[in-house]
Amino acid sequence: MNDKSPRQNSNSSRSGSNSKNWLDMIAMAIRTPVFDQHRAVYTNRTMRFGQIDAVGFDFDHTLAVYNCEALDALAEKLVADRLVEHEGIPREWLQGVPDPSFARKALILDLDEGVILKTDRYGHVLRAFRGKKKLTVSEKRTLYGDRDIIPHVTDGDRFIQVDHAFSRPEILLWTALVDYTEAGQRRALWEKIRKHTDLIHRDGSLKSVITANPSDYIYPDPRTEALLIHLRDCGKKVFLLTNSEWEYTHAMMNTVLGRDESRGTEWLDLFDVVVAQGNKPSYFDPGRGENATPGVTDKVLIGGNLTEIEDRLGCAGPEILYVGDHIYADLISSKRNVYWRTMLVVPELEEEMVIQSGMPGLVSQLREVDERRISTEREVMHWKAVEACLQSIEGVITEEREGVKKLRQECHVARKDASDTLKDFIRQREELRSKLSTATNEYWGSLFRAGSELTHFGRQLEDYACAYTSRASNLLFYPSGHYFRSTMDYLPHELESM
Numbered sequence: 001m002n003d004k005s006p007r008q009n010s011n012s013s014r015s016g017s018n019s020k021n022w023l024d025m026i027a028m029a030i031r032t033p034v035f036d037q038h039r040a041v042y043t044n045r046t047m048r049f050g051q052i053d054a055v056g057f058d059f060d061h062t063l064a065v066y067n068c069e070a071l072d073a074l075a076e077k078l079v080a081d082r083l084v085e086h087e088g089i090p091r092e093w094l095q096g097v098p099d100p101s102f103a104r105k106a107l108i109l110d111l112d113e114g115v116i117l118k119t120d121r122y123g124h125v126l127r128a129f130r131g132k133k134k135l136t137v138s139e140k141r142t143l144y145g146d147r148d149i150i151p152h153v154t155d156g157d158r159f160i161q162v163d164h165a166f167s168r169p170e171i172l173l174w175t176a177l178v179d180y181t182e183a184g185q186r187r188a189l190w191e192k193i194r195k196h197t198d199l200i201h202r203d204g205s206l207k208s209v210i211t212a213n214p215s216d217y218i219y220p221d222p223r224t225e226a227l228l229i230h231l232r233d234c235g236k237k238v239f240l241l242t243n244s245e246w247e248y249t250h251a252m253m254n255t256v257l258g259r260d261e262s263r264g265t266e267w268l269d270l271f272d273v274v275v276a277q278g279n280k281p282s283y284f285d286p287g288r289g290e291n292a293t294p295g296v297t298d299k300v301l302i303g304g305n306l307t308e309i310e311d312r313l314g315c316a317g318p319e320i321l322y323v324g325d326h327i328y329a330d331l332i333s334s335k336r337n338v339y340w341r342t343m344l345v346v347p348e349l350e351e352e353m354v355i356q357s358g359m360p361g362l363v364s365q366l367r368e369v370d371e372r373r374i375s376t377e378r379e380v381m382h383w384k385a386v387e388a389c390l391q392s393i394e395g396v397i398t399e400e401r402e403g404v405k406k407l408r409q410e411c412h413v414a415r416k417d418a419s420d421t422l423k424d425f426i427r428q429r430e431e432l433r434s435k436l437s438t439a440t441n442e443y444w445g446s447l448f449r450a451g452s453e454l455t456h457f458g459r460q461l462e463d464y465a466c467a468y469t470s471r472a473s474n475l476l477f478y479p480s481g482h483y484f485r486s487t488m489d490y491l492p493h494e495l496e497s498m
């Protein structure tokens with residue numbers, strides 16, 4: 001297949017009965033000034049889209065929107081069967097697999113203790129479960145000390161962060177089996193589950209079921225095709241960079257785009273370059289020497305390295321925007337090593353926003369109670385300081401001591417009243433937070449926030465994603481020269497004067 005200019009390619013893909021659909025979609029998206037906030041792109045670092053010359057996409061859970069319930073159930077069954085057949089785990093132990101909502105990305109596993117944790121950005125343990133049992137405050141302190149702090153997570157240590165969308169079945173199986181293990185066996189149990197999960201991905205047993213019934217596992221998103229055409233029409237290069245094999249990517253791409261399978265490799269016309277088996281994150285290592293092997297057309301590369309793709313695209317570093325769903329493999333390495341601009345796809349964002357927008361009264365009530373708590377807290381501090389001051393004076397003066405004592409007593413009463421009011425606001429705030437958090441996820445609360453702090457995931461999102469959104473196709477709602485403006489960072493004293 002000969003390579004063509006972006007405009008020629010996009011024109012060729014317009015032919016056929018879908019042309020009016022995508023044209024209508026683009027017209028609607030660009031002319032509609034009010035965006036659905038659940039489908040918006042949120043910006044951490046200002047980015048001029050007009051200065052982006054190439055936009056790249058990951059495949060799994062980025063362009064390919066999976067039916068996670070069906071996919072996780074399939075993976076869980078395949079791994080469970082292997083644990084029974086190859087590891088001798090009794091089938092009945094697997095009957096206690098928890099509700100799927102228990103498993104989510106960005107949880108932290110304590111491999112030695114068999115505990116699953118949610119922490120804030122400082123490593124403070126907020127929630128913890130061993131098996132399906134939620135740990136009490138004293139149980140958490142027994143494990144993690146008086147301050148409930150765990151060290152920052154690093155690979156291979158006692159604590160690991162499970163941040164891949166494919167990891168949910170592993171969490172469910174580990175949770176079901178932890179109660180049957182003794183201390184010292186839990187890390188080995190996790191490693192067995194990991195091994196068999198890797199195997200079902202590598203030996204094709206998972207993908208063969210998916211490719212046989214793609215519509216059971218993929219939600220087609222027709223906006224994706226419109227987006228790819230739109231980007232190329234605007235003169236941007238478009239590429240796919242995935243760790244998945246070419247055969248699997250090709251087999252699924254027509255379903256992803258909502259196209260008829262008979263259209264074969266026509267989907268390649270939507271891209272300038274396609275890299276399969278990219279082996280991210282090491283793909284982003286500037287010293288990686290591995291060269292690509294040719295694919296089915298000159299547009300397709302198998303493996304390779306960063307220099308090759310940047311040469312093909314004719315641009316480099318911050319001229320490239322890469323969109324992916326994996327905080328480490330897609331974002332941290334590309335941002336740290338090669339300075340590509342990054343966009344994280346977080347489907348949970350849309351879920352959380354829908355839930356919270358369904359409870360507007362609760363959110364505004366929480367905001368109001370919190371504002372009143374802060375002002376009452378200041379009042380308590382004020383009375384405390386004045387009372388202490390009067391007490392000091394009372395000890396040294398010889399005149400007007402009774403008058404000062406009376407004033408101090410008045411302060412004491414005022415401080416006590418304010419303290420009681422403060423306790424009431426704190427109680428109300430915790431009740432409201434708990435309601436909101438439980439509505440979001442009854443086990444873990446928000447993915448992004450832990451009380452007044454960001455979660456560990458929220459901090460990574462802030463540090464490494466230039467922008468984030470719930471679906472890759474949300475980019476369609478933005479013109480190619482859009483100025484993605486970050487929200488301003490405020491110091492506490494600046495917020496005070498707003």
Ligand SMILES: [Mg+2]
Nearest residue numbers: 058060061325
């Ligand atoms: Mg992915």
